[in-house]
Amino acid sequence: MLCHSEGSHFTCFTLENGSWMFYDAANKEVAGLWENVKDICVKRVLKPQILLFAEQE
Numbered sequence: 332m333l334c335h336s337e338g339s340h341f342t343c344f345t346l347e348n349g350s351w352m353f354y355d356a357a358n359k360e361v362a363g364l365w366e367n368v369k370d371i372c373v374k375r376v377l378k379p380q381i382l383l384f385a386e387q388e
Contacts, residue, residue, distance in 0.1 A: 332368075334377035342377055344368055 332344045343354040344362060351362040353371055362368050372379065 332379055332383070333381040334372065335380050336375060336377050342375075 334342045334344070336342065340356075345352050345354070351365065351368045353360050353362045353368070362371055371377065
């Protein structure tokens, strides 16, 4: 999921092995559950822009 914040800054969340990861510039942190993703978006005033889906093989 690609997010936009104030100041034209973009961040990204990815789902890796059942856990959400948060990428911000050069940093990577474990967000964990979807509830945590929502909390991070609210706390950092992130606005989701694009949500991509991939078919699992």
